[in-house]
Amino acid sequence: MKTTTSLLLCLGMASSALGQQPGLTITASIKDLPADQWVYYREMGGNDQRDSVKTEAGGFSMSVPIAAGEGNTYLISIGRNYQDPNSTLLLYLDQGTLTINGDGPRFKDADLSGSPWVEAYNDFNAAIRSEEMIAINKKMGELRSKQDTAALKALQPEYAGAAAEREEKIVQWIKAHPASPISAWAIRMNLQQRDVGEQEQLLNAVHETAKDNIPARDLARRIAGTKATAVGQPAPEFTQNDPEGRPVSLRDFRGQYVLIDFWASWCVPCRKENPHVVAAYEKFKDKNFTVLGVSLDNPGKKADWLAAIEKDGLPWTHVSDLQGWNNAASRLYAVSAIPANFLVDPDGKIVAKNLRGKALEQTLSEILDK
Template identity: 45%
Template structure:
């Protein structure tokens, strides 16, 4: 499964160099003073939820760098030093709103860097300190490293054990984050904590936590995105009628979800560049061929890009996906993807003839089994 947040690091490393100072209008400065930073190092900056068009980069001077950018709403940003994104301390997430934010540290990376220059810098430092001193955070970091090693070694038994340990530690981290938010209801950083660090799946609980914040603290991008996620999750819950949408097919002809009313339909979110999606396609094709003559069809929504329509069409042909396909070719900003709050792909929704959602995210043989259950 590919997650849009994970992809941001990879996209940063692939960014075509563009000097931040060239921005026509700027209202925000991000300045780094890292004593060991080598002159000529490329530094990347991007809002974590943004599309590829919003990345930026600068060439560092000796011991420092400076971004001059335009920020509309406060948002979660990712800063990366150099192209080696897996190096410890090379990348850091932080909250940024219009104004000035400084990072000072020994360098050459972001390890032990301290924030200053803004009203919320102390809150960022508080979270950074917790990551280095709280036992659960330290243990989680060690487990994360061990899981990566087990994955590289293809040790599935060890991975399963480590994942179980990580879930236990992660629940302790969640307790810390909830308490941190409770103590900082007026901080704009709290919305970042709730939307990115706290993995709450109960939308009613998440709404309660968001409601703890002051109106100003949840007016930023993370707060708005979280409210959108809550609303979208409720609108696309099992038992609800799937939200209507219209998008163009491969020939540019508008296709609406309502056109499929009266049939069982699988709304399938995927992309030609998504390796897990391509690996899942044979199972989807198998299910389609087994039930296409039993009032079942598929409507695929692609998260491909404007400059890659040919790759989208080729993937449809190569994978033998002989059903209806739509896309606005806007990558993660695909309008239907945003409407359904799709955060990772592949993702799917199985609808009944009345448009009611029967199941979500069916993988492999699960799809055929569910179709056998509902189609008599």
């Protein structure tokens, strides 16, 4: 089955342990693919890893060490030209075999075959394919290149309608395939904006044997975390080090209103939001309010974190374990996108969350100006 690169999300099913060797073997046959180019694979949220092979003329083969029950989403790239959509594939990889065949260039319109999870992916992709969405996305890309913001805004209702229709197809496929691990993956990757109760209901309907992969376990954790950090719930306690290596705990702020602000130096929307947080801090810092910044900066990037604090003029307390998206506090709070924040009252209860721009000052004014 042919797919466009923009929709080439390979979903996986846990393969049978009978007769299978551990890990995944990938074999690619691609017309006119040049030799001597490194092929990289990266687990979602991880770092580049170079396999021990390069491309040969017309293809490559590689092994990815995946243990049973550890299937996850990966990026496979020929070279590191991530701006070229034909050079990358975003796939859910699991144990077994994956064969990639195409006429090129590189991964463009590639055929996927191999283990049963590949066929399951093909079925899912065919079921949710939307020609309307493809056409709208193409049109939006053209409008962005022309910087036609008015036309883009006018196209939003049409896009929203097509997206809702595609989302409903995803839901129906999930309900019809409770024994497929693809169902858990699809909830995790495509339905995060849906009500957490609906996500939980869909996940509970998936068979236990079909939830033996990382996305399913991550989804369960996120659902539990979202419920635990709902407005009215006690804020989960955590401790991380400040830039000087001193441990700072959320409980240290008891008796104050504290905004737990999840951000990172590499996050452009976070940096754009920082002036609003600074303005709110300066306005209310003398009214029993402060901020606790939690950075999702990556390993080895402490200098970037500190430089961003200084450049953006962020005078409050900062902590991080420098583990990127694996930051322990962000996982505890089920943070899936940044910036994200949680307003905690003096008793340690969450009273608001995800306050942006003027909404932050307005909410603080309603609470603190009484």
